[in-house]
Amino acid sequence: MESWKDNPRVFWILALPGTFWLLCFFLLPLGIIWLMSFGEKTSITDVAITGTLANYLRAFDPVYLQILWKSIWVSGLATALCLLVAYPVAFAICFAPARWKPLLLLLVILPFWINLLIRTYALIAVFRTNGFVNYGLAFVYDLVGLSALLGPFQPLQLLYNDFAVIAGLVYVYMPFMVLPLYATIERLDRSYLEASLDLGASQSRTFLSVTLPLTMPGVVSGIILVFIPCLGSFLTPDLLGGANAVMIGNVIERQFKAANDWPFGGALSFLLMYATFFALAARSALAGRKSGMEL
Amino acid sequence: MSSFRPRFLPNRRHILGGGASALVGLTFLPRFAMSEEEKKLNFYNWDTYIGETTLADFNKATGIEVKMDLYADNDELFAKLKEGNPGYDVIVPTNDYVERMIKAGMLVPIDHAKIPNMSNIDKKFQDAAFDPGRKHSIPYMWGTLGIGYRKSKSDGVIDSWKVLLDSDKFAGKLSLLGDAQNVIGCTLKYLGHSFNTTDPAQIKEAEELLIKQKKNVKVFADDNGQDLLASGEVDACMEWNGDIIQVMKEDKDLAYAVPTEGTLLWQDCVCIPKGAPHPENAHMFLNFILDAENGKNIADTIQYATANAAAKALMGKEYQDNPAIFPPEEIIAKCEPGIYVGEEAIKIRDEAWTRIQAA
Numbered sequence: 001m002e003s004w005k006d007n008p009r010v011f012w013i014l015a016l017p018g019t020f021w022l023l024c025f026f027l028l029p030l031g032i033i034w035l036m037s038f039g040e041k042t043s044i045t046d047v048a049i050t051g052t053l054a055n056y057l058r059a060f061d062p063v064y065l066q067i068l069w070k071s072i073w074v075s076g077l078a079t080a081l082c083l084l085v086a087y088p089v090a091f092a093i094c095f096a097p098a099r100w101k102p103l104l105l106l107l108v109i110l111p112f113w114i115n116l117l118i119r120t121y122a123l124i125a126v127f128r129t130n131g132f133v134n135y136g137l138a139f140v141y142d143l144v145g146l147s148a149l150l151g152p153f154q155p156l157q158l159l160y161n162d163f164a165v166i167a168g169l170v171y172v173y174m175p176f177m178v179l180p181l182y183a184t185i186e187r188l189d190r191s192y193l194e195a196s197l198d199l200g201a202s203q204s205r206t207f208l209s210v211t212l213p214l215t216m217p218g219v220v221s222g223i224i225l226v227f228i229p230c231l232g233s234f235l236t237p238d239l240l241g242g243a244n245a246v247m248i249g250n251v252i253e254r255q256f257k258a259a260n261d262w263p264f265g266g267a268l269s270f271l272l273m274y275a276t277f278f279a280l281a282a283r284s285a286l287a288g289r290k291s292g293m294e295l
Numbered sequence: 296m297s298s299f300r301p302r303f304l305p306n307r308r309h310i311l312g313g314g315a316s317a318l319v320g321l322t323f324l325p326r327f328a329m330s331e332e333e334k335k336l337n338f339y340n341w342d343t344y345i346g347e348t349t350l351a352d353f354n355k356a357t358g359i360e361v362k363m364d365l366y367a368d369n370d371e372l373f374a375k376l377k378e379g380n381p382g383y384d385v386i387v388p389t390n391d392y393v394e395r396m397i398k399a400g401m402l403v404p405i406d407h408a409k410i411p412n413m414s415n416i417d418k419k420f421q422d423a424a425f426d427p428g429r430k431h432s433i434p435y436m437w438g439t440l441g442i443g444y445r446k447s448k449s450d451g452v453i454d455s456w457k458v459l460l461d462s463d464k465f466a467g468k469l470s471l472l473g474d475a476q477n478v479i480g481c482t483l484k485y486l487g488h489s490f491n492t493t494d495p496a497q498i499k500e501a502e503e504l505l506i507k508q509k510k511n512v513k514v515f516a517d518d519n520g521q522d523l524l525a526s527g528e529v530d531a532c533m534e535w536n537g538d539i540i541q542v543m544k545e546d547k548d549l550a551y552a553v554p555t556e557g558t559l560l561w562q563d564c565v566c567i568p569k570g571a572p573h574p575e576n577a578h579m580f581l582n583f584i585l586d587a588e589n590g591k592n593i594a595d596t597i598q599y600a601t602a603n604a605a606a607k608a609l610m611g612k613e614y615q616d617n618p619a620i621f622p623p624e625e626i627i628a629k630c631e632p633g634i635y636v637g638e639e640a641i642k643i644r645d646e647a648w649t650r651i652q653a654a
Contacts, residue, residue: 043399044395044398044399045399063650070653128528129526160513160514238517246653254645254649261645
């Protein structure tokens with residue numbers, strides 16, 4: 001392959017827009033928030049960068065750690081559910097007739113055409129006490145005549161609890177799990193599966209010892225792509241969650257708005273980011289030891 | 296619900312607008328034309344908070360074209376203007392934010408000589424503690440924070456914060472607002488303290504009561520308590536009076552009560568933010584909405600209590616004598632306006648709020 005050094009001018013011209021974008025709209029704002037996390041508020045609108053660590057120390061207060069821990073397990077559970085649902089879906093798409101594939105993939109990404117906020121509001125209409133789920137259940141309930149036996153239908157409380165938050169997260173981030181899984185399963189050499197079955201391995205054995213390890217890179221990217229945005233989400237718990245729904249994203253959002261405490265908000269954001277980097281580094285270290293496994 | 300967008304970088308609108316007007320100035324316009332403002336006004340307002348035809352009427356009267364953007368809460372407004380005005384001429388902050396913005400030097404003094412209709416303002420609102428002499432703000436609407444409830448689900452009259460804050464009467468079927476200042480403030484009021492206290496011990500007391508009550512709370516609703524109430528999701532909620540009055544029109548089973556312990560008395564004001572590109576037009580707009588007929592049209596649409604006495608006089612009895620819009624004087628006497636409590640007290644309340652949420 002041609003090295004970029006052969007034609008540096010073309011390389012720089014092509015790289016310029018991307019670099020500019022990354023610098024101005026990613027690294028620079030992030031850098032300002034990072035600096036601010038070492039600052040103190042001096043008035044309603046001003047922050048002085050003093051190099052203080054007070055914001056980080058405050059973030060280690062048990063109440064924030066407790067919220068962080070809750071965010072981690074909610075995100076973890078949502079990611080696991082995404083994986084459980086997405087794996088068979090991705091598999092089905094891969095093994096579907098070729099002419100169906102584009103349509104099925106389109107269906108997976110179709111929700112992206114609608115704004116996240118609107119989709120979340122739609123979920124409210126689905127889950128609420130007088131929503132579509134309860135409406136459907138009540139219809140079936142009356143149809144089979146249970147109301148004569150057990151009294152009138154009691155609507156399920158589906159909204160404003162942890163169930164709703166996790167369902168919302170799974171719904172929103174499902175495509176991020178399906179797409180990387182689809183990409184790796186598609187590349188899977190099917191002759192391995194045939195060989196495994198020919199050599200007497202059962203279906204489940206083939207799945208566990210051949211398919212799963214070979215599609216592991218897709219699983220790992222899917223987990224990363226779902227878990228990280230889940231961890232930072234604030235809109236879903238805000239709209240669907242109940243009195244206990246607060247996640248670390250909500251606390252951070254509040255620091256930038258109602259509490260007007262950008263330095264502390266910056267510190268919380270960066271702690272979340274450090275934790276994510278740490279997890280990613282640990283993962284690549286583990287993968288490196290096992291070797292040969294590419295992301 | 297709004298997402299946060301940092302405002303550190305030079306704003307695109309600024310660059311484009313500034314660049315474009317510089318070009319226009321250089322090329323087409325003779326010097327004298329620059330003194331006349333272009334016929335535009337950028338209005339930053341709450342949703343459903345202006346008369347149905349007000350902006351069109353203003354355009355008809357003055358030829359000025361109004362572009363209106365919407366915000367959902369004062370924090371959004373404040374965060375957006377904090378790093379520099381992105382081009383708004385008129386904003387509508389609530390009294391404590393007016394105070395905060397005056398302290399931060401974010402508002403332009405209003406030239407009263409250009410607003411003869413100021414004489415239409417109700418005497419009570421001609422002056423204000425948060426803005427002495429009304430130098431920076433014109434009162435727009437005022438109201439209370441109270442209890443919206445479903446009559447058929449709440450045998451008896453609801454008139455106390457107790458049902459929301461210290462009882463299991465509506466267990467699992469009640470919602471409180473989603474922000475620290477107001478929820479903690481009302482709890483303080485119920486406990487007999489000031490809405491605006493900065494005493495950490497009193498705030499702690501409110502925090503403990505709210506943590507105890509939390510098992511009965513279905514949701515801390517940001518600003519949709521009236522929808523939850525109307526859809527039967529909750530039977531009682533803490534909400535702004537105008538929001539409840541709007542759903543009461545559609546559902547006769549709903550009611551609004553101002554708690555006898557007293558509550559927050561809020562006042563939204565029309566202000567001109569620093570850096571407004573069309574201050575002359577902004578003054579004309581302020582004068583226009585203070586006109587009796589125009590003020591009446593606004594009050595007619597949004598059903599909040601207007602601070603415009605001349606406009607109120609033109610409204611029907613149904614509006615003037617509605618206790619949900621204009622509570623009786625003896626209850627108003629117990630209410631307090633929210634004041635800007637200072638950054639330290641805001642932090643104490645925010646930390647208490649985080650503990651309540653996490654408990």
